[in-house]
Amino acid sequence: MKIAVFVKHVPDVAEADLEVAADGRTLKGAGLPFEMNEWDRFALEEAVLIKDEVGGDLTAFLIGDEAAEESLRRCLAVGADRAVRLWDEALSGANPFEIAAAMRGAVGDDNYDLILCGAQSSDYGYGMGGPLLAEALGINSVALVNKMKVEGSKVLVTRELEGGWGEEVEVNLPAVISIQTGINEPRYVSILGIKKARKKPIDVLDGAGVDLSSEGGKLVVESLQAPPLGEGAEFLEGSPEEVAERCLALLKEAGGVL
Amino acid sequence: MSVWVVCEHRNGALREVTYELLAHGAALCMGAVTAVILAGPGEGEALAALINGKAERTLLVEDPSMSAFNGTAQALALASLAEGAQEPPKAILGAHSAAGMDWAPTLAGKLSCPAVTDAVALSMEGDSLTATRVVYGGKLQSKIKLGGAKMVIATIRPGSLEDEPKAASVETSIEATSVSLPSELGKRFIAWVEEAAGDVDISQADILVSVGRGIQDKENIDVAEALAEALGATVSCSRPVVDMNWLPKERQVGISGKTVKPKVYIALGISGAFQHATAMKDSAMIIAVNKDPKAPIFQIAHYGIVGDLFKVAPALTAAVRAAKG
Amino acid sequence: MSFNLTSEQIDIQKAAREFARGEFTKWAREADEKEYCPEVLYKQAAELGFQGIFFPEEYGGAGLGYLEFCLVIEEFWRVDPGIGQSLGSVVFGSDLLLTFGSEEQKKKYLPPITEGEAIMAAAITEADAGSDVTAVATRAVLDGDEWVINGTKMFITNGNLADYIILYCLTDPDNPSRHQRHSCIMVETDRPGFSANKIHGKMGIRASDTAELSLTDLRVPKENLIGERGEGFAQFMAFFNRTRLHIAAQGIGVAQGALDMATRHVKNRVQFGRPLAALQAVQFKIAEMATKVEASRSLLYRAASLADQGIFDHKLIAMAKWTAGETGVRVTDEALQLHGGYGYLAEYDIERFYRDAKIVELYEGTKEVEKQVIARVILGKA
Numbered sequence: 001m002k003i004a005v006f007v008k009h010v011p012d013v014a015e016a017d018l019e020v021a022a023d024g025r026t027l028k029g030a031g032l033p034f035e036m037n038e039w040d041r042f043a044l045e046e047a048v049l050i051k052d053e054v055g056g057d058l059t060a061f062l063i064g065d066e067a068a069e070e071s072l073r074r075c076l077a078v079g080a081d082r083a084v085r086l087w088d089e090a091l092s093g094a095n096p097f098e099i100a101a102a103m104r105g106a107v108g109d110d111n112y113d114l115i116l117c118g119a120q121s122s123d124y125g126y127g128m129g130g131p132l133l134a135e136a137l138g139i140n141s142v143a144l145v146n147k148m149k150v151e152g153s154k155v156l157v158t159r160e161l162e163g164g165w166g167e168e169v170e171v172n173l174p175a176v177i178s179i180q181t182g183i184n185e186p187r188y189v190s191i192l193g194i195k196k197a198r199k200k201p202i203d204v205l206d207g208a209g210v211d212l213s214s215e216g217g218k219l220v221v222e223s224l225q226a227p228p229l230g231e232g233a234e235f236l237e238g239s240p241e242e243v244a245e246r247c248l249a250l251l252k253e254a255g256g257v258l
Numbered sequence: 259m260s261v262w263v264v265c266e267h268r269n270g271a272l273r274e275v276t277y278e279l280l281a282h283g284a285a286l287c288m289g290a291v292t293a294v295i296l297a298g299p300g301e302g303e304a305l306a307a308l309i310n311g312k313a314e315r316t317l318l319v320e321d322p323s324m325s326a327f328n329g330t331a332q333a334l335a336l337a338s339l340a341e342g343a344q345e346p347p348k349a350i351l352g353a354h355s356a357a358g359m360d361w362a363p364t365l366a367g368k369l370s371c372p373a374v375t376d377a378v379a380l381s382m383e384g385d386s387l388t389a390t391r392v393v394y395g396g397k398l399q400s401k402i403k404l405g406g407a408k409m410v411i412a413t414i415r416p417g418s419l420e421d422e423p424k425a426a427s428v429e430t431s432i433e434a435t436s437v438s439l440p441s442e443l444g445k446r447f448i449a450w451v452e453e454a455a456g457d458v459d460i461s462q463a464d465i466l467v468s469v470g471r472g473i474q475d476k477e478n479i480d481v482a483e484a485l486a487e488a489l490g491a492t493v494s495c496s497r498p499v500v501d502m503n504w505l506p507k508e509r510q511v512g513i514s515g516k517t518v519k520p521k522v523y524i525a526l527g528i529s530g531a532f533q534h535a536t537a538m539k540d541s542a543m544i545i546a547v548n549k550d551p552k553a554p555i556f557q558i559a560h561y562g563i564v565g566d567l568f569k570v571a572p573a574l575t576a577a578v579r580a581a582k583g
Numbered sequence: 584m585s586f587n588l589t590s591e592q593i594d595i596q597k598a599a600r601e602f603a604r605g606e607f608t609k610w611a612r613e614a615d616e617k618e619y620c621p622e623v624l625y626k627q628a629a630e631l632g633f634q635g636i637f638f639p640e641e642y643g644g645a646g647l648g649y650l651e652f653c654l655v656i657e658e659f660w661r662v663d664p665g666i667g668q669s670l671g672s673v674v675f676g677s678d679l680l681l682t683f684g685s686e687e688q689k690k691k692y693l694p695p696i697t698e699g700e701a702i703m704a705a706a707i708t709e710a711d712a713g714s715d716v717t718a719v720a721t722r723a724v725l726d727g728d729e730w731v732i733n734g735t736k737m738f739i740t741n742g743n744l745a746d747y748i749i750l751y752c753l754t755d756p757d758n759p760s761r762h763q764r765h766s767c768i769m770v771e772t773d774r775p776g777f778s779a780n781k782i783h784g785k786m787g788i789r790a791s792d793t794a795e796l797s798l799t800d801l802r803v804p805k806e807n808l809i810g811e812r813g814e815g816f817a818q819f820m821a822f823f824n825r826t827r828l829h830i831a832a833q834g835i836g837v838a839q840g841a842l843d844m845a846t847r848h849v850k851n852r853v854q855f856g857r858p859l860a861a862l863q864a865v866q867f868k869i870a871e872m873a874t875k876v877e878a879s880r881s882l883l884y885r886a887a888s889l890a891d892q893g894i895f896d897h898k899l900i901a902m903a904k905w906t907a908g909e910t911g912v913r914v915t916d917e918a919l920q921l922h923g924g925y926g927y928l929a930e931y932d933i934e935r936f937y938r939d940a941k942i943v944e945l946y947e948g949t950k951e952v953e954k955q956v957i958a959r960v961i962l963g964k965a
Binding site: 011013014015017018020027096097100119120122123124125126127128130131132134135136139140141142143144156158159160161162163164165166167168169170171172175178181182185214215216217218219220221222223224225226227228229232233234235236239240241243244245246247248250251252254 | 329355356357359360364367369371372375388391392394395399403405406407448449450452453497498503508515516517521522529544545550552557559561562565566569574576577578581
């Protein structure tokens with residue numbers, strides 16, 4: 001089975017102070033740590049598990065510059081057989097339609113049976129890459145999958161719904177499956193994996209040849225800014241014991257709970 | 259000009275977000291609002307009745323492929339309706355939901371028209387629709403203009419319309435129509451899957467001690483359990499904790515878990531991503547403990563403690579025990 | 584001269600960071616309190632290939648260098664020095680075996696370490712022989728085909744856990760040169776006559792095992808001698824030239840971890856209506872700490888990368904080890920100071936880092952010994 005996985009290299013913003021660049025539309029990325037998008041980690045792990053189970057080969061794709069190659073090397077280290085990186089400066093700050101066009105360009109004429117990607121990215125979170133790629137390839141897609149099993153030329157997936165529900169869907173291959181977090185436990189990278197990765201190829205494709213213009217891509221980022229702050233919490237300060245005493249008083253005031 | 263609202267329904271009932279979408283559509287003042295109901299045979303009429311008075315027109319399609327949700331069928335049907343409409347919609351609105359995340363990008367691909375997902379606000383600026391989106395884990399907000407295309411698609415984050423404008427009751431006309439869909443859609447609905455019912459119903463608890471990623475490990479949940487025991491509370495959690503298998507799904511507060519409204523909600527190491535926040539923000543009192551003073555949880559919490567939950571929670575446990583004697 | 588890590592080195596650094604952050608943090612406090620390192624961590628570290636990174640592949644290692652091992656140690660110590668030392672010291676003594684051991688010994692003792700099946704140790708120090716290793720009195724006498732060993736050893740890392748230990752013994756007391764009286768002998772710890780007692784109550788790196796060893800008529804085959812008889816002193820000097828690189832990485836790791844904590848604290852802690860970070864005195868402090876860390880790191884990476892080219896510059900290595908130790912101690916001290924009263928509470932990790940850092944100035948040559956090494960190269964034997 002020919003399997004592909006798309007991963008994205010995104011800034012880790014969990015503990016970072018974010019600053020907007022002078023253009024008022026983009027993030028100042030300099031100095032921020034970057035890592036593989038959280039959803040993509042699960043997609044990658046799932047791809048490796050499927051490869052191990054049904055056999056075949058796994059190609060990892062990334063739309064990004066050279067620095068982003070780190071995430072591709074991670075793919076190779078945990079089990080991908082080869083990697084493809086496509087980039088052109090025109091893709092910096094690209095919208096989901098442009099990214100999808102680049103993804104389509106990167107896949108080229110290779111026919112993959114199964115393409116996995118994260119259900120969304122932690123930076124912009126559009127969640128459109130997978131379905132748009134599927135449309136561009138003219139194949140099936142299913143989004144927000146938290147369980148899957150390949151069965152011959154079909155794949156049985158569970159889509160995550162609201163309120164603790166799920167729906168089981170059978171999808172014909174080839175298909176693009178967008179993976180939700182929690183579907184598996186992504187592994188750590190091993191030293192042996194890193195060493196093996198060094199011997200695996202990373203093809204670099206020039207994205208300049210990809211036609212990024214589309215009706216859909218007519219999205220213009222007008223501004224990027226800090227969200228308006230609500231009233232926010234009243235902060236309790238002091239030692240843990242002092243803070244605990246304040247909390248206790250609040251719980252008593254709330255009435256009926258203590 | 260007109261706006262189409264794609265109605266979400268499950269088991270014969272409209273989902274709450276549908277009413278929000280209708281209000282969103284009306285608030286844009288782009289002309290008549292059409293509610294589009296895609297349903298299985300025999301289901302449409304009852305659903306249409308629920309829309310009555312809330313949209314100028316209801317476009318009703320009943321088709322066997324719509325008996326259960328199928329994103330492909332839905333996108334194909336909407337594309338066919340929009341392209342074949344006498345007066346095509348200027349905007350197609352849907353929910354940023356499990357369904358919307360499936361059909362909306364697919365529809366955008368089919369129609370090749372500008373689309374944004376997960377908008378928290380929409381406005382018309384001149385001839386263009388502008389969407390506000392929350393990005394970078396809730397730390398920044400971005401405004402996106404959907405260019406001057408004939409048609410655009412936007413999905414809206416449920417619960418993001420703060421003050422629902424009271425739409426004046428209108429006369430709703432119902433227009434039944436049909437679409438021709440290919441017999442083989444490439445995917446089939448098999449079954450609903452419900453999480454195994456656990457013995458704990460967190461939505462019934464008066465006090466919840468809820469843990470997030472900051473708890474770091476399964477073993478550390480003891481810290482929350484000790485506090486919960488002292489308070490007579492129940493332990494709940496945010497999504498990453500379930501993803502890591504540290505607590506069962508039945509304990510998850512969030513869109514894909516349970517919505518809760520306890521008297522007191524104590525959030526330990528929870529950043530407050532909207533998927534979580536939206537399901538607990540109506541709690542009577544929210545106390546949040548987090549290391550990051552900029553964590554979004556502090557925007558909805560009543561009281562915030564910037565610090566290490568492993569220090570604060572045991573201190574609070576001790577204080578509660580002492581107070582109770 | 585390149586000052587950039589290769590992409591492979593960056594990947595190794597990141598892999599170590601992820602593993603440490605993902606697994607150490609949850610154990611760190613308990614490991615410190617209860618003076619142990621959980622078995623599951625030893626297992627995971629071996630499975631992920633962190634044991635024996637610098638062993639050639641034929642001995643089950645990754646065939647990488649000292650620099651790579653230093654990167655791993657630094658990341659481990661940055662997250663938790665106690666667990667970092669526990670996992671990092673699994674290979675302690677292997678450098679000596681790699682350098683002086685026979686092919687047979689290497690094939691026998693090294694692969695089990697990389698597989699997580701064995702833990703190693705090296706024992707020199709005795710109650711009356713610390714920095715002066717020529718004073719070691721543990722006696723090994725050849726009796727037919729066996730060495731018979733009697734004596735005691737003090738402060739032995741992994742003494743209770745090790746499967747085999749390189750023991751520094753007095754074999755030739757009559758040799759006129761006190762530098763040719765000792766030999767290194769490999770001792771399997773399941774042999775009769777071996778016993779180890781855990782030393783409790785260390786100030787820092789409490790997760791790491793330390794023991795007092797007692798050897799009573801312990802017999803090992805003659806072939807357990809490593810290299811030449813009487814070469815023990817020279818062997819251990821060469822050994823320290825290698826292990827001091829690892830120790831320097833520890834000092835930098837603990838300093839970086841403390842700097843991380845201090846940075847987070849001063850950005851979050853509000854006093855007089857502003858975060859501490861807004862105060863110039865605090866800014867200067869952070870700048871000084873960060874500069875110390877970088878300076879020490881540069882020195883170590885240079886010494887380690889030379890070692891990987893086969894150049895063991897013992898002056899440079901001693902400088903790297905001394906500076907890193909001092910950086911560890913100073914930076915954890917400043918970081919604790921920036922935490923104010925909270926830093927003095929056991930609940931705060933910085934308190935543990937402060938205690939952990941000190942060992943780097945003590946073991947594998949005190950800072951005074953390091954300075955002596957440096958001075959001797961510069962001044963000669965004055």
